[in-house]
Amino acid sequence: MNKSLIDIFVEGAKKGLHINLNSIIPNLVMAFVFIEILKITGLLAFLGKVFAPIMAIFGLPGEGITVLLSAWLAMGGGVGACASLFNEGILTKEHVTILIPAIFLMGAQVQYMGRLLGTAGIPSRHYPILLGICILNAALSMLVMRFLA
DSSP: OOOOHHHHHHHHHHHHHHHIIIIIHHHHHHHHHHHHHHHHHTHHHHHHHHHHHHHHTTTOOGGGHHHHHHHHHOHHHHHHHHHHHHHTTSSOHHHHHHHHHHHHHHTTHHHHIIIIIITTTOOGGGHHHHHHHHHHHHHHHHHHHHHHO
């Protein structure tokens, strides 16, 4: 039996809503809560000072490391952390421009280790190099974006 265009559209919309409610929104909320906890405890300022020299290479404040750490756990988390720091005035639009490609190039590595590498049967001894390549790509993207932003 052939489905109508409307049935296909509604089915796709339901799947999109399911993904949004069960994957994207929880990661965004986690990122906002993560940033708030870091701010309240003073860890955000501490991380900003500790990572300032490294992040300065990319033209970013030290607090930008929290975006990368959040993205490493979940892309939605990285986007949420980036948005939260932007709303706080810690990140500028230029900083966000530098960070966005890195979020997507290294995002959700923790999740993908189990979901992709594990199910594909990749030996765990190869994980560090595979993850390292993603982190290197993210670093290179931030360098390129620093000069384009």
